[in-house]
Amino acid sequence: MSLTTIKKATSKKGHRLNVREKDTSRQLSFRQAQEMSRHFTQDKGRQAWVKWFTTLCIAPSISAHPATREMMKVFRPEFNLPSHTAMKNTIDDQARKAKKELMSILKEARYVATTADAGVHTIAHSWVALCIGLMQKLCAESMARSPARAKVQPDKGAPGKRDLQDHSEFGITRKIVATTTDNGANYCAAFAHFGDNQDDPLAVAPEHEDPDGGDVAIVSVHDLLEEEVEDEAEDLPKLPTQRRCAAHTLNLLATTDVSKVVGWNYGTGRQARQPFTKAAAKAQGLWNLHNRSSVVANKIRDVVGRKLNTPCPTRWNTLYDATECLLKTALKDPETIEAINEVMKSEAAGKRAAAPVFTEEDKEILQEYCKVMKPVAICLHRLQAEVNAYMGILLPYLMLLKRDLQAIKREGELRYADPLVDALLEQDGTVHGFNNRFMHLFADEDLLMATLTHPNHGPFMLKHVAPALEEDIKERLIREIVTSITPDPLPSSQSQDMVTEKPKEASDDPFAFLESPTVMEEDGSNIGELIKKEVDTWGRSKVAEVKPGQFPSMHREKWISLFIKYNTALPSSAAVERMFSTAGDVLRPKRASMTSDRFEKSVFTKETCSSWMLS
Template sequence: MPVHMRCAAHTFNLVASKDADAALQIIVFKTPYRSALAKARSLWNQQSRSTVAADSIHAELGRRLVLPNTTRWNSLYDAIVVLNSILETKRPSLHRVMTQLKILTFNDQDVTVMKEYAKVMAPVANALDRIQGEAQAYFGSLLPTIAATVYKLKNIKSKGLVNCTALANALLNGIEKRFGPLLNDEQCLLAAAFHPKFRLIWLETYDSSRVDAVKKVMEKKVEDALRQEAAENSKDRDSLTGRGCNASNNDDDEEEDFFNSVTQSIEKPKSSNSLKCKAQSLVKMWLDMKSKDSFNDAAFLGEQIFINLFIEYNTAIPSSAAVERLFSTGKDILTPKRASLSDENFNMLMFMKGNMHLMPDD
């Protein structure tokens, strides 16, 4: 079993919630952010608590607002993104309904801080969606996702922010604190290195000084795999030549095989140097290839060794979100009356439950 690791989705959630709160110690961010968020929360509360207010909002804006909840951080991000869209396209209508509901309207500073908040939080929200997704959620995608998030945050920060520089710093510090050890973890590095999309391309951008060290570890893993493959092939050849089996007593066979002992070429075992050279050559070819989104044979150079190494290091998933959804579905099936379900029946029920959306309505 792989070593237990914290769920990356939950960790990103902590970065965006707990670690981001450190920015509230900076007055330049704290005052305008709390002012804008207080007005937004008043509007969200009116919609959630009053059907009259909800109808007024829908009538004026042509839609309902997205409401944040306490369990998912990105629900707040999604709610602010929708609010920003309305402020950009229907600001007079929004102000009209807020005045009607006796809520303080958004001023220019509120609009600026909410736009910057959404802009800064976007990389973290996108990373969270990718990590907890069920498609392409290989373990090797974790470090490139972290690296891309850090790169995007630094890029946003470098272009200049009016109020949210402190928020960007808080997120960067949170990512370093919570994900820093993983960026030195051999399993994580090799999972990305043997992934056909990432290889070491991401590391060259993120920290080029570490590329050579990871490359040497890759060469060692490929060399070990080649040595194991050679040993297995030798064992197969021994079994095919009949060693350990009863020899034939046929005179014709003896005559035919009489000169084998002096004429058959002796296959010399491959030396460690030749295996090492081949491993270096294979790794070089692998790293020289461009990023591949597909997982066909060509994406792995047609080498079974790279397929095996990909499976070995990418079997684990970076987030427990998909597993939690599985247990959530299983809870509906494992009722007290069905506690004695056989494994086969449980598998069939889980399969049917998870694919109900494919069943025709009629």
């Protein structure tokens, strides 16, 4: 029954149904509506079936498998299961509709941010993903960032060239404010060649780390770029400004930068203190036993009441999370520690090496590790979120991280982890440590503008983040608002033409004096003073969700426009990293025959159609 039919039947205007007629278009009762929603139809079944396939990235061929059809006969015998070809056609149609919808949204967007990532898997497939994020229009109630994960394509060359093609395909080449990538060598080289990152002190750094290992293709990027661009035109579009993923950089800070800290986990000679190395080795041994044997895992669960979290090298924060879980469960009290040691001894029985056992000193060392790394883990967790992921949150959270680490050092309560705090804050060289990785960002005027225009931070946070540049950034904000308000002066030739075309009686216009340059300058100055008062009195909002009412009332549209301009860029590439987390489900040995086009449509449909078309 259509909505129009129901509306006509219940309307007080127009035709009224004859009570003696069979009422086939009356409004449904609440119970009937509930029964209708539960009523099964072939369309509903097909829609749910496609949604399940796209959400889990299941190969369409599974739909035609005899075991699948036998299972569905038990659950829903009347459902006509789509064939392999029908499933492919449906997914293709959904991907086509979603792409059309996405392109229409991008066409209306003024500013767009992208993230990019490349992955290599063992089935000889290399993939490049482009994730598009745009700021939705501000409405009267609220505004939000809408991540639109758009493209996944096989990498047949340099990632920079692939990104340029994607930008052109979606018509966003001139709309992108920044592209956020990880610290992989391939993307750093691509942006150094195709983009303009001369101001990035890390753009020419001697090393680019990526602890995820397989996520980066080890190829001669420089040779690829030289070969592909040599014969192309000089007016080839440039890549936008590159922003390093703050979450990935924090992960490097927490892993690579502290992998060799003298007095903590590294040293030479018998006198070298390595307290964390011994405690971490025992913890890793317990985790290995837990993952290697289900029998041991059950024994540990019997002791602590749950299964342990174990580290994963391709997931951020997992070492901290696993250590924290270990302290709360296996090492929570002497009795539990003794029980865990007995499990480890029983597994080492009959072996030459004695079983390592936990001591109270090990517990204290791991506690200090968690105390020091907790601010890093919290900051990383905040920056990798996709909700309210504005660039303006980056500097405040980094400032908070540095202050927390400095506070831990000032407390002087650490017996073992003082070298760890020092290594996190500052190290010699140009790459490692917080100061080398992040301090240059606190002088980036675009990032400071993003912080200043964010309602949760504003002028209050600016004076804490960059006190030396506070007045300069405020003046820049005032200048940009005044410039957007004050109309541009006409060219001299055009103004002369307009003067000659003026009718004679215009000389008697009492408002003619307002057109004089002096008055315009005075008005501009007055506007600037009023805006300066607005800036100085603008208090920060404590509501996480950004809404139009949080901006100053005077010239609110201009404030919002600047907020969108500087906050559209993403502080983290976690969105595209999560997209690639589905690749392991698709690229299994039994699905190695899946074509590049099929893989792209599967992921695109999963990330887009599952929420837009199939909800």
